[in-house]
Amino acid sequence: MTMRALKAVLLSLIIAFAAVPSLAVQPDEMLDDPALEERARELSKGIRCVVCQNESIDESNADLARELRLVVRERLVDGDSDSEVLDYLVERYGQFVLMKPRTDGWNLILWLSGPALFLIALGVGVTYVRGRASAVAPTEAALSEDEKKRLEELLKD
Template identity: 60%
Template sequence: MRALVLCLMLFASPALAVQPDEMLSDPVLEARARDISRDLRCPVCQGEAIDDSNAPISRDLRLLVRERLVAGDSDAEVVDYIVARYGEFVLFKPRASGTGLILWLAGPAMLLIGGGLAYAMTRRRARPEAELTEAEKARLAELMKE
């Protein structure tokens, strides 16, 4: 019995917040709506896609996506419409233009800076130490005798 419960838990699909009354009757449009919704962030939950969120704003966004698809908009037009109303914050993958370009370039820039600093630190440590003078060698030998 435990094995059955474990298998059911492992293979259970995630519970989506999409209600049956929100779904479109056309399976192709519904699949497109799901694909779009997967990349849109809930403005309230911030870490969840609108398909996974139970927040009222997410329901409104899901309905808006479906409404735009039924009106004949392409996927890109639907996303552009949502971004125009709610800002680029609703995108899980920010666009590589405008202020989003800073986000795209910050990671590689930090990697290069970190790599440069690591290289400089290892080069500094690799330098040989200065040799002892004859007076210092004599003093060291004297101290070692004691």
């Protein structure tokens, strides 16, 4: 095998292993009921690790992520619905714990303020451009007699 082929194989292996998500769920955390475990996994993908911040608790190896995974599973075993589990976590950690924040209440203002400000800026820009287009450029007719004489003198020199 040539060096070039060996490099290609190694690069392929690195890319293949990097593409596989590293799930941090430990075997002792998993539930015996496959349906509940699947629900827990789906919920865990949408819950942010507050330590890592850009990883879900399903992917994070942080101690707090492990605790949150256990809390999710405990709540599911106790009979909570998915929304009740999420409500419990939001109550404890705030909206930040959700990977995709809700679009209700105060968050609705944040979600709508971006498009609203864009529309306001667009309106101001259109008004400004229309105002400039309709503005009349000053002409010589608007000059007084003294200004006309002064302009003629300047142009002669």
